[in-house]
Amino acid sequence: xxxxxxxxxxxxxxxxxxxxxxxxxxxxxxxxxxxxxxxxxxxxxxxxxxxxxxxxxxxxxxxxxxxxxxxxxxxxxxxxxxxxxxxxxxxxxxxxxxxxxxxxxxxxxxxxxxxxxxxxxxxxxxxxxxxxxxxxxxxxxxxxxxxxxxxxxxxxxxxxxxxxxxxxxxxxxxxxxxxxxxxxxxxxxxxxxxxxxxxxxxxxxxxxxxxxxxxxxxxxxxxxxxxxxxxxxxxxxxxxxxxxxxxxxxxxxxxx
Amino acid sequence: xxxxxxxxxxxxxxxxxxxxxxxxxxxxxxxxxxxxxxxxxxxxxxxxxxxxxxxxxxxxxxxxxxxxxxxxxxxxxxxxxxxxxxxxxxxxxxxxxxxxxxxxxxxxxxxxxxxxxxxxxxxxxxxxxxxxxxxxxxxxxxxxxxxxxxxxxxxxxxxxxxxxxxxxxxxxxxxxxxxxxxxxxxxxxxxxxxxxxxxxxxxxxxxxxxxxxxxxxxxxxxxxxxxxxxxxxxxxxxxxxxxxxxxxxxxxxxxxxxxxxxxxxxxxxxxxxxxxxxxxxxxxxxxxxxxxxxxxxxxxxxxxxxxxxxxxxxxxxxxxxxxxxxx
Numbered sequence: 001x002x003x004x005x006x007x008x009x010x011x012x013x014x015x016x017x018x019x020x021x022x023x024x025x026x027x028x029x030x031x032x033x034x035x036x037x038x039x040x041x042x043x044x045x046x047x048x049x050x051x052x053x054x055x056x057x058x059x060x061x062x063x064x065x066x067x068x069x070x071x072x073x074x075x076x077x078x079x080x081x082x083x084x085x086x087x088x089x090x091x092x093x094x095x096x097x098x099x100x101x102x103x104x105x106x107x108x109x110x111x112x113x114x115x116x117x118x119x120x121x122x123x124x125x126x127x128x129x130x131x132x133x134x135x136x137x138x139x140x141x142x143x144x145x146x147x148x149x150x151x152x153x154x155x156x157x158x159x160x161x162x163x164x165x166x167x168x169x170x171x172x173x174x175x176x177x178x179x180x181x182x183x184x185x186x187x188x189x190x191x192x193x194x195x196x197x198x199x200x201x202x203x204x205x206x207x208x209x210x211x212x213x214x215x216x217x218x219x220x221x222x223x224x225x226x227x228x229x230x231x232x233x234x235x236x237x238x239x240x241x242x243x244x245x246x247x248x249x250x251x252x253x254x255x256x
Numbered sequence: 257x258x259x260x261x262x263x264x265x266x267x268x269x270x271x272x273x274x275x276x277x278x279x280x281x282x283x284x285x286x287x288x289x290x291x292x293x294x295x296x297x298x299x300x301x302x303x304x305x306x307x308x309x310x311x312x313x314x315x316x317x318x319x320x321x322x323x324x325x326x327x328x329x330x331x332x333x334x335x336x337x338x339x340x341x342x343x344x345x346x347x348x349x350x351x352x353x354x355x356x357x358x359x360x361x362x363x364x365x366x367x368x369x370x371x372x373x374x375x376x377x378x379x380x381x382x383x384x385x386x387x388x389x390x391x392x393x394x395x396x397x398x399x400x401x402x403x404x405x406x407x408x409x410x411x412x413x414x415x416x417x418x419x420x421x422x423x424x425x426x427x428x429x430x431x432x433x434x435x436x437x438x439x440x441x442x443x444x445x446x447x448x449x450x451x452x453x454x455x456x457x458x459x460x461x462x463x464x465x466x467x468x469x470x471x472x473x474x475x476x477x478x479x480x481x482x483x484x485x486x487x488x489x490x491x492x493x494x495x496x497x498x499x500x501x502x503x504x505x506x507x508x509x510x511x512x513x514x515x516x517x518x519x520x521x522x523x524x525x526x527x528x529x530x531x532x533x534x535x536x537x538x539x540x541x542x543x544x545x546x547x548x549x550x551x552x553x554x555x556x557x558x559x560x561x562x563x564x565x566x567x568x569x570x571x572x573x574x575x576x577x578x579x580x581x582x583x
Contacts, residue, residue: 057463078466089464097456097524102449107465109446120444163464 006069008033008203009054009085009172014063016049023049025227027063031172036194036204038214038235041224042247047207048090050224051174054205055087056080086170090177090207093160096149100141101126103148104133104163133162137193154186161193173197175206179213191217211240225249276569277516277533284540292547300543302425306494308539309427310487311509312532316438317480318514319531324476325455325523326375326382331484332506333393334367338488339498340397343406346413346492353412360485367393368481372474390507398500407497417493427490432532434483439528451476455523505556512563513538515570522574538562 007030016024024046031037041047052058054065056074065072067083074080080087094103102109105126112122130144139158141151148156157178164173175194179187194204194217208214214221215235223231223246231246232254288295314331321328338360345351351359374385419426442448450472453461461467492498515521516537517530538559545555 076466077463081466089460093460093464095453095457095460095465095524097452098449102453106453106461107467109449111446119446121446121449123444 006033007031007066008068010066010069011054012064012066014050014053014060014065016053016058016061022227024053024060027224027227027229029222029229029232031203031205033171033203034198034201035219036198036206036217038218038221039205039207039224040209040211040214040221040243040247041230044226045224045247046227047224048176049227051087051176051205051207052089054080054172055085055174057087057089081170084169084171085174086164086172087174088160088164088176088178090180093163094148094156097147099147100134100144100151100159100162101130103159104130104166106163130162133166134158137162137165137196139189139193152186153182154189157182157186157190158193161190165197170202172203172205175204177207177209179208179210187213211243214243215240223247229254275518275527275530275533276573277530277537280537281533281540284537284544288540288544288547291544295544295547298423300547302420302423302428304536304539304543305428306425307543308535309425309431310491310494311506311513311539312431312535313434313483313487313490314480314506315510315513315517315531315535316435316528317483318510319438319517319519319526319528320442320451320476321382321480322511322514322519322521323455323523323526324451324473325458325521326473326476327386327511327521328368328371328382328477328480329386329507329511330367330371330390330393331480331510332503333390333397334364334481334484335488335491335506336498336500336502336504337367337393337397337400338363338485339492339502340401340406340500342489343409343492343498344400346409347406353410356413356489357486360489361482362485364481364483364485364488365478366481368484369474369478371481372477375477376470376473394500394504397502401500403500405497405499406492409492409496413489413493414496415493417490417495427494430486430490434486435528435532442526442528447472447475447479452524452526455525457524505559508563509538509559512559512566516562516566518570520570520574521567534566 009031012028014024014027015022027050039047039050049058053060054074056077056079059075065074072083095106098106101123110122110125111119113119127144134141139162141155141158148159151159161175161178164170178190182190191213194206197204206217218235221233221235221238221243222229223243225247226249230249233242294300314335318328318331341363342351342356342360345359346353346356371386371389374380374389375382415426417427421429442451450461450467453465454469454472458469462469491502513534514531517532517534518527519525519530541558542555545558
């Protein structure tokens with residue numbers, strides 16, 4: 001929260017191109033323990049790409065990433081989750097035909113062995129763990145055994161966030177558009193959830209298009225414009241007009 | 257009063273949610289006896305279960321493949337290739353009958369794995385990859401046989417295809433056991449869960465779940481191949497011999513059964529129970545056509561039309577249920 005405490009994550013001069021398109025250019029910023037930072041920018045500004053570089057879904061072309069002061073190479077989502085970074089993806093968060101416990105435990109299913117050899121899914125324990133997890137983040141979903149395609153937008157989003165949380169000791173959560181396509185009431189629930197997570201001491205990087213949401217949760221705001229940082233500002237010492245100006249490319253400011 | 261109404265409601269819900277093929281079968285069992293008096297004879301009914309057994313075994317594997325959003329058109333050629341190699345071995349004594357079961361499963365596993373590897377390593381779409389291997393395996397079969405026909409196989413193999421347990425044909429017992437195991441694997445194992453998940457959202461499996469998608473895909477085709485191997489052994493037992501033209505058009509029959517049963521070509525949605533119904537329905541239709549004297553080519557016309565109709569019907573039902581079409 002202040003420059004004096006050590007950064008949880010530091011990104012230095014990071015860059016990524018897809019063919020001739022420079023999606024992310026020379027981006028540098030720091031994230032501190034326990035803060036909520038909003039990542040803003042117009043469509044195609046490089047928000048999702050930047051998030052995926054940190055979560056290991058994409059590999060950076062240039063630049064450095066430091067985690068708790070130490071240089072790290074995040075070569076895959078697995079590596080990211082091992083060091084404590086978890087991401088909720090906007091577009092590929094859930095497996096529609098699988099139920100909530102199945103989604104939360106996707107890729108790290110709990111296994112029990114019958115007769116000591118035959119490995120089977122431990123559905124009972126996964127269900128219990130899921131109920132505990134959902135209760136902890138105050139999400140109420142009546143029937144968790146339905147395929148997630150049958151859930152409402154808010155319930156799906158909650159499942160995706162819960163899945164991210166379940167990653168072991170995730171210190172940094174990256175949420176890509178967690179409020180996209182939600183009803184008003186459901187938006188408020190997700191905002192409340194982000195606040196709850198902040199109270200637990202986690203650092204959250206949240207991508208959003210909605211300035212109202214951003215101002216209601218964020219401590220700081222990073223604005224990207226055509227792949228580069230247009231501004232890093234304190235959310236309590238700025239205005240909507242300034243942020244909009246930065247998003248459309250009309251200025252520069254860096255509080256960091 | 258109230259409870260009576262709800263039980264009627266429940267009954268109505270039950271009837272409404274029954275698999276469409278259940279109605280199809282009821283209709284067939286009402287109509288076909290009017291066309292042929294032999295249809296309902298126990299002997300004929302048992303014949304149907306024997307005839308559909310091999311289709312059912314391979315269709316269980318195909319249910320996995322299609323659920324993972326793949327397709328395997330090579331199953332007929334794979335079956336013929338294994339059948340010919342093993343029949344030759346059984347005939348000249350290099351493969352003892354007891355060992356043949358392991359040989360067919362092993363061969364099937366490897367041939368299926370090749371399909372999976374071509375898809376995942378060479379990055380060729382399943383349709384094209386398996387069509388290529390369909391032609392390759394069939395060609396290999398003809399090269400191996402050189403126009404020869406094999407007849408008269410050892411007794412235990414013939415029993416496998418022609419024997420019965422009481423009134424129930426032995427192949428039917430094997431195929432239903434395999435169907436049960438197939439259902440169980442889907443529901444209770446990581447392999448089954450990943451088959452559904454990969455078909456439903458492959459990118460999420462890869463990125464969010466960190467699942468080794470290519471390895472599981474290859475394993476799904478190998479699993480399918482192993483089942484094809486078992487089918488091949490029963491097939492040569494039932495025919496008491498084989499030739500290189502065995503099981504031509506087999507893949508269409510299998511795919512039609514699986515799709516009719518409700519397993520979605522869009523991936524992620526499967527029904528082993530539906531596959532059993534699909535295989536059985538086509539078996540009944542074929543049997544009826546034989547009883548009324550339709551020839552082999554007419555049967556193929558009907559199977560082809562059934563395949564098209566069932567895919568169209570599946571698309572209609574998914575749109576009606578409001579399931580978004582995945583791109």
